[in-house]
Amino acid sequence: MIEARSITKVYNRGKFNETSAVVDVSLKIKDKTVVALTGPSGCGKTTMLSMLSLILTPSSGEILYDNDSVLRSSDFWKTIFRRNNFGFVFQHINLLPQYTALENVLLPIYSSDEDPARYKERAMSMLDKLGITDRAGHLVEQLSGGEQQRVAFVRALIKDPKYIFADEPTVFVDEETSRIIYRTLTQLRDMGKTIVISTHDPELMKIADDTFRMCKGKLA
Amino acid sequence: MLKKHRNVFSYSFDCLKRYRMRTAAIIIAFLVATTMISAVLFAKDGLEREAAFSVSVSPDLTVQYLKAGRVAPIPVAYAENLSSVEGVDRVLLRTWGYVGIGTNTYTVIGLDPSGLNCSGIATNSLESGRFLNANDSGTGNVVIGQLIAGILDVTAGDDMILLSESVDAMRFHIVGVFSDESSIYTADMMVMTLADANEFFKMDEGMVTDLCVYVDDGLVPQDVAAKMSSMPNVRILDQDLLIRGYKAAYAAKGGIFTTLWTIILVAVALIAFSQAIVVGHESKFEVGLLKTFGFSTLDVIEVRLIESLTLGFFATSLGMLLGFVYAAIFNAPGLVNILLGWAFLPSEFRLPVVISFESVFSIYAVTIIPLLISTVVPAWLNAITDPELAMRRAAT
Numbered sequence: 001m002i003e004a005r006s007i008t009k010v011y012n013r014g015k016f017n018e019t020s021a022v023v024d025v026s027l028k029i030k031d032k033t034v035v036a037l038t039g040p041s042g043c044g045k046t047t048m049l050s051m052l053s054l055i056l057t058p059s060s061g062e063i064l065y066d067n068d069s070v071l072r073s074s075d076f077w078k079t080i081f082r083r084n085n086f087g088f089v090f091q092h093i094n095l096l097p098q099y100t101a102l103e104n105v106l107l108p109i110y111s112s113d114e115d116p117a118r119y120k121e122r123a124m125s126m127l128d129k130l131g132i133t134d135r136a137g138h139l140v141e142q143l144s145g146g147e148q149q150r151v152a153f154v155r156a157l158i159k160d161p162k163y164i165f166a167d168e169p170t171v172f173v174d175e176e177t178s179r180i181i182y183r184t185l186t187q188l189r190d191m192g193k194t195i196v197i198s199t200h201d202p203e204l205m206k207i208a209d210d211t212f213r214m215c216k217g218k219l220a
Numbered sequence: 221m222l223k224k225h226r227n228v229f230s231y232s233f234d235c236l237k238r239y240r241m242r243t244a245a246i247i248i249a250f251l252v253a254t255t256m257i258s259a260v261l262f263a264k265d266g267l268e269r270e271a272a273f274s275v276s277v278s279p280d281l282t283v284q285y286l287k288a289g290r291v292a293p294i295p296v297a298y299a300e301n302l303s304s305v306e307g308v309d310r311v312l313l314r315t316w317g318y319v320g321i322g323t324n325t326y327t328v329i330g331l332d333p334s335g336l337n338c339s340g341i342a343t344n345s346l347e348s349g350r351f352l353n354a355n356d357s358g359t360g361n362v363v364i365g366q367l368i369a370g371i372l373d374v375t376a377g378d379d380m381i382l383l384s385e386s387v388d389a390m391r392f393h394i395v396g397v398f399s400d401e402s403s404i405y406t407a408d409m410m411v412m413t414l415a416d417a418n419e420f421f422k423m424d425e426g427m428v429t430d431l432c433v434y435v436d437d438g439l440v441p442q443d444v445a446a447k448m449s450s451m452p453n454v455r456i457l458d459q460d461l462l463i464r465g466y467k468a469a470y471a472a473k474g475g476i477f478t479t480l481w482t483i484i485l486v487a488v489a490l491i492a493f494s495q496a497i498v499v500g501h502e503s504k505f506e507v508g509l510l511k512t513f514g515f516s517t518l519d520v521i522e523v524r525l526i527e528s529l530t531l532g533f534f535a536t537s538l539g540m541l542l543g544f545v546y547a548a549i550f551n552a553p554g555l556v557n558i559l560l561g562w563a564f565l566p567s568e569f570r571l572p573v574v575i576s577f578e579s580v581f582s583i584y585a586v587t588i589i590p591l592l593i594s595t596v597v598p599a600w601l602n603a604i605t606d607p608e609l610a611m612r613r614a615a616t
Contacts, residue, residue, distance in 0.1 A: 050606075050608040055508075055511070055512050055606060055607040055608040056606045056607075056608040056609065057606050075516075075517060075604065076516050076517070076518075079511060079514055079515070079516045079517075080514065080516070082512065082513070082514055083513070083514025084514070088512055088513070094505075094509055094611065096506065096509065098238035098239060099238065103234075107509075107510075107513055108513040108514060109227070110227040110228065110230070110231045110515075111224070111227070111228075111510070111513055111514035111515040111516075111519060112224060112227070112514065113221065113223045113224045113227075114223065115223065115227075116227065116230075
């Protein structure tokens with residue numbers, strides 16, 4: 001279970017442009033559920049998702065995984081925890097442009113003790129399921145936005161993570177890709193993954209077991 | 221664990237291939253900088269070796285006569301006076317001067333036949349022929365430097381004509397040619413016997429240009445020189461003074477060295493700047509993404525370290541090779557005149573080039589260390605930032 005206790009994130013604290021992105025938010029996400037964070041743009045969904053996925057440190061509050069507080073753990077510990085448990089899908093896709101689709105998919109393997117070559121077959125199979133196996137050898141810039149997001153999905157799933165964090169995964173993609181993403185997330189939910197999505201896509205909200213609506217950095 | 225390092229290595233080498241522009245920019249900047257600095261340093265090492273050789277074959281003390289405060293021929297009788305000074309082993313006569321052939325000027329040295337074996341430039345530095353001996357006195361036999369042999373296209377066994385001050389043509393027979401072991405010292409040198417030199421320079425009877433003093437083993441030449449200071453109208457040069465002279469002769473180098481070091485530092489600063497500004501956003505984003513996917517701060521530093529070391533060693537090593545070729549094979553065009561400073565050497569003179577451990581080490585140090593700092597430190601700073609912030613900052 002993931003639990004956030006009174007977490008707050010203030011950007012540029014003490015400066016003229018100080019911004020409170022998330023204010024005193026508490027929530028619980030049960031294992032093997034899909035949770036949607038919703039709300040208008042700028043309400044703090046992405047910040048909340050980033051804090052829950054330990055890629056952004058809250059200004060205050062606590063985050064617990066399976067009842068263990070993790071915020072005070074070292075940066076190294078959090079890195080290893082992310083490496084072993086998390087899969088990420090970003091709103092802006094965030095693929096490395098100089099790499100091919102397949103190489104981007106294999107990127108998380110480079111931080112592990114495993115041979116990236118051993119994951120090629122799995123990667124190709126997953127790319128195939130998302131209908132882009134023929135694009136595996138193409139550079140990112142040669143892929144459409146929808147294809148890039150599908151590659152990003154495969155990258156998030158390549159190590160079969162326990163938790164998947166997806167930030168607005170359907171916002172910049174075509175209908176077909178959106179349908180593939182719904183289907184994939186549904187399958188992942190059925191497989192027992194814990195999925196946290198920030199979205200304003202009503203279709204995505206439908207697959208969520210719980211929905212947290214945010215407004216101006218707080219839970220509405 | 222080992223496999224992970226192998227993956228990190230693999231990722232780093234991939235980066236070098238993929239970020240071609242960044243890789244090429246660093247390699248080109250380093251090639252230019254290290255080629256120049258290498259050429260200068262290797263030539264400096266060569267000149268220092270030559271200067272050391274020149275001093276090693278010099279007498280412990282050189283005594284000259286001063287007339288009206290200027291150097292003038294010294295009476296041979298002074299040799300006897302000097303010989304009686306405590307600590308003096310022997311005193312040899314020497315007459316030397318310059319001769320012009322075409323547009324070039326060469327050094328003519330006449331050595332005392334009784335002390336030819338004292339000359340450190342004797343047989344072991346000959347490329348061909350033989351050195352002079354006592355029987356050569358007055359025969360017109362000479363040993364010449366390799367540079368002269370090359371320019372005049374002569375070798376041991378040939379004759380050559382020199383014009384004296386009074387425009388008398390004198391024939392000399394070449395019995396030996398110096399090797400380039402002692403290039404800067406002997407390159408433009410013609411060694412003949414004292415009698416021939418005195419005749420060539422039309423020295424007055426009983427006069428030579430200077431006296432070469434060798435002190436007893438174990439004595440400090442300066443101490444012996446101090447005992448000669450009471451002699452009137454003499455100037456005593458010791459080897460330290462010669463070394464200072466050589467340094468002065470090539471002192472113009474100092475300026476150019478400073479300039480080149482500055483160029484290097486500016487180049488390195490520019491590289492650092494480009495790293496920080498031009499590719500900074502790309503790098504921040506990459507580091508943020510790597511951290512998100514489980515690369516630790518140490519992994520990120522390792523990636524940049526491997527990249528920088530690979531690039532730095534490759535570019536610096538290639539630069540050194542090019543610098544050596546530029547100096548040793550192409551004779552450092554555009555640089556040679558500055559390096560040789562005041563030395564009157566024909567353009568045919570080959571710059572002495574020596575690769576010393578100190579120079580190689582310092583070239584690696586001034587190039588790789590700044591590169592490491594300019595790449596690893598920003599990577600470390602990005603890596604200790606929250607990955608989300610690193611990626612967000614890269615996007616703004």
